[in-house]
Amino acid sequence: MTKRLLFVTFILIELIFNVNAQTTMLSSNPLKKNEVLLFNTYQFYETTSKYNWKSEQWDKLDDTLLQTFHKTLPMVGYGITDKLSVFAQFPMSYFVQNEENTFYFDDILLMTRYGIMPSSSSKTGLTVIGAVRLPTGKTGSNKNFSDGSTDIILGEIFSTKWYGNWRTHIKSDFTLNTKNVNDETLGNEMNLIWKQDYKWKKLTFSLTNQYYYQAKKIDKNGLRVDQTQKERLTHQIQIKYQCSNGILIKPKFQIPSYSVGGSNYSYKLVLELVYRLSCA
Numbered sequence: 001m002t003k004r005l006l007f008v009t010f011i012l013i014e015l016i017f018n019v020n021a022q023t024t025m026l027s028s029n030p031l032k033k034n035e036v037l038l039f040n041t042y043q044f045y046e047t048t049s050k051y052n053w054k055s056e057q058w059d060k061l062d063d064t065l066l067q068t069f070h071k072t073l074p075m076v077g078y079g080i081t082d083k084l085s086v087f088a089q090f091p092m093s094y095f096v097q098n099e100e101n102t103f104y105f106d107d108i109l110l111m112t113r114y115g116i117m118p119s120s121s122s123k124t125g126l127t128v129i130g131a132v133r134l135p136t137g138k139t140g141s142n143k144n145f146s147d148g149s150t151d152i153i154l155g156e157i158f159s160t161k162w163y164g165n166w167r168t169h170i171k172s173d174f175t176l177n178t179k180n181v182n183d184e185t186l187g188n189e190m191n192l193i194w195k196q197d198y199k200w201k202k203l204t205f206s207l208t209n210q211y212y213y214q215a216k217k218i219d220k221n222g223l224r225v226d227q228t229q230k231e232r233l234t235h236q237i238q239i240k241y242q243c244s245n246g247i248l249i250k251p252k253f254q255i256p257s258y259s260v261g262g263s264n265y266s267y268k269l270v271l272e273l274v275y276r277l278s279c280a
Helices: 002-014
Strands: 035-052 057-060 067-072 075-079 084-089 092-097 100-105 109-117 125-133 151-159 166-176 189-200 203-214 230-242 247-260 263-278
Antiparallel strands (some): 035 057, 035 075, 035 263, 075 084, 084 109, 092 100, 125 151, 151 166, 189 203, 203 230, 230 247, 247 263
């Protein structure tokens, strides 16, 4: 047990090098009472284009404006009961632009999840989520830094039982952004996710479709700012492997098919590692 824990800790440290912190990254499977979960998501992508509102098209960025991102979202969770669990997430980012490197801590996310219908392989599940994103990250003119606001997030995860080799997940969350250090308010955010799993022995193949929308920013005078909204439709394929030592390994590949506003990437590589440790 000690060796396995040290191994997972080593992996988490190695990946230390956001999008915003995610609340729906896990399934509706609840943690057991006194169970500890160690989780990390690593993302790699490069912004390649910027949306041109005048032409309503995407313009390719000059090489000096390209940004290469390495992001990680380590998280620890604890099962208070078989239905109620709490989590803390500590996102970090490292990016390169024009041969200049920057590392910074993103906003910390504190989250609680309650299994209204705890799911299992033979049962449908429904989990509700409440979270707060704290303004602990670095603030600054760079749009990738924290905006310095405290944000409230509400979400849900619904999953069907396994029908043969198939299982479906429907996830959503809504983020209420508050005023930041510049007395502005970023637009509220919405995520809608549909995920389809197919299980084959120790492997689970998944296709995820995600729709994201962020409303217009509100300036210090209370007016909505045009051309600050964002809209995304992305698709992601995933392979999940259940190791014999309790570790889940989930490599993913993600591409956008429809986007409006902001900057965008051509593809994104993601790796997730999950480990559950019973403390009973």
